[in-house]
Structures are given as C-alpha cells and as structure tokens.
Amino acid sequence: MTPQRGLYAITDPHLLPGDRLLPACAEALAGGARLLQYRDKPADAATRLTRARALRALTRDHGALLIINDDPQLAADCGADGVHIGQGDGGIARARALLGADAIVGVTCHASLDMARQAQADGADYVAFGRFFPSRTKPQAPPADLAVLRAARAALTLPRVAIGGVNADNAPALIDAGADILAVIHALFGTTDIRAAARQLAELF
Numbered sequence: 001m002t003p004q005r006g007l008y009a010i011t012d013p014h015l016l017p018g019d020r021l022l023p024a025c026a027e028a029l030a031g032g033a034r035l036l037q038y039r040d041k042p043a044d045a046a047t048r049l050t051r052a053r054a055l056r057a058l059t060r061d062h063g064a065l066l067i068i069n070d071d072p073q074l075a076a077d078c079g080a081d082g083v084h085i086g087q088g089d090g091g092i093a094r095a096r097a098l099l100g101a102d103a104i105v106g107v108t109c110h111a112s113l114d115m116a117r118q119a120q121a122d123g124a125d126y127v128a129f130g131r132f133f134p135s136r137t138k139p140q141a142p143p144a145d146l147a148v149l150r151a152a153r154a155a156l157t158l159p160r161v162a163i164g165g166v167n168a169d170n171a172p173a174l175i176d177a178g179a180d181i182l183a184v185i186h187a188l189f190g191t192t193d194i195r196a197a198a199r200q201l202a203e204l205f
C-alpha cells in the first residue's frame with residue numbers, strides 16, 4: 001500500500017554507477033526513505049532486471065516499498081510494489097493489467113490538476129507534481145508552482161508527491177503547500193553522507 005507521507009528516494013545511473021547503487025540505496029533506506037524508485041534508462045534489460053531484483057531484496061529488508069520507473073513489465077518481473085509512469089509511458093490501464101489491482105501505480109502530472117484528476121479517475125495510487133525547483137537531474141522537466149499542490153489538496157483524495165530540485169531547505173514549503181511525499185534524487189544521492197541527508201528529509205514528516 002502507498003505510504004501516506006514520507007521520503008521517496010529515486011536512483012540515478014550517473015550518480016550511482018555500477019556497484020555504488022546498492023550501498024547508496026541502503027544508506028537512503030537506513031536514513032528513513034519509505035519508498036525507493038529504481039530509475040535507470042541507459043542500462044540494458046538484463047542489467048536492469050539484476051539490479052531491480054537486488055533492490056527488491058534490499059527494500060524488503062528495510063520494510064520499504066520498491067517502485068520501478070517507466071516499465072511495468074520490469075516491475076512484474078522483479079516483484080516490485082509498483083510502477084511510476086509518465087504521460088508518455090503507456091498508461092494506467094496497461095500497468096494495472098500487468099501488475100494487478102494491489103500494485104501501486106504512480107503518475108506524473110507535471111503542473112496540471114486536470115492530469116491529476118484524470119489519473120485519479122483512471123485508478124492511480126498517487127499523483128506526482130513538479131519540477132518545483134531547478135533540477136540538476138532533469139533541468140528540462142516542465143516547471144510547476146506550489147499552487148498546484150494547494151489545489152490538488154482541495155480537489156483530490158490521492159497522496160501528492162512533489163519532485164524536482166527538492167532539498168532540506170525548500171522541503172518545508174512543499175509540505176506546507178500540501179506535498180505528502182517528497183521525491184528526491186540529487187539532494188540525496190549527490191551528497192557525501194546519504195544517510196544523514198535522508199534522515200534530515202525524513203524527519204520533516
């Protein structure tokens with residue numbers, strides 16, 4: 001089931017090449033991340049499956065949820081808790097058909113309340129808005145304003161994820177505006193003390 005609040009760590013293949021992936025994720029989970037998303041576009045299918053299976057075991061050990069980015073089939077193959085899909089990633093119905101009713105399906109809604117309403121009507125488990133701040137990981141992601149979080153809080157029942165340049169300094173404003181879950185890449189995996197960075201963000205909830 002989707003946690004209602006907390007820190008959502010997302011992996012990055014450039015920050016966490018090869019053997020660094022597992023120990024870095026272990027640190028984020030030890031620091032309090034409640035969800036972990038495996039996001040790895042450049043790797044080949046066999047490598048992605050090996051890594052996803054390893055992250056499945058690791059997240060189980062920490063009682064955290066594993067979400068796979070983009071790829072419902074990989075989520076099914078590694079036994080993940082769910083999948084995150086963007087507006088061009090195949091749709092909620094396809095993900096549900098592959099993963100079943102109990103899986104978590106999260107959907108990117110950029111800055112659009114209409115997209116979020118549609119995602120909720122189509123059976124999503126959470127909606128993600130952003131990027132809220134300049135992002136070193138995805139600088140060209142469409143920008144979003146805090147107002148969309150306030151509007152979604154009033155209009156939707158689903159948990160709201162905030163993403164994009166999130167760090168310990170700007171996180172309180174996102175939570176105040178209605179973010180239930182903070183999705184973070186660089187401010188976690190771009191730091192030297194991942195566990196401390198995760199703890200600082202997790203303690204905001």
Ligand SMILES: Cc1ncc(COP(=O)(O)OP(=O)(O)O)c(N)n1
Pocket residue numbers: 008010037039069070084085086087088089106108128129161163183
């Ligand atoms: C929690 C969360 N929110 C948004 C995204 C972005 O998804 P998408 O728009 O499909 O872009 P890519 O991540 O695939 O580049 C996400 N992955 N996770």
Ligand SMILES: Cc1ncsc1CCOP(=O)(O)O
Pocket residue numbers: 130131134135136137138141163164165166183184185186187
């Ligand atoms: C995948 C994604 N979608 C919108 S912003 C973003 C990247 C978030 O990474 P960071 O926390 O480093 O800005």
Ligand SMILES: [Mg+2]
Pocket residue numbers: 069070084085086089
């Ligand atoms: Mg995607």
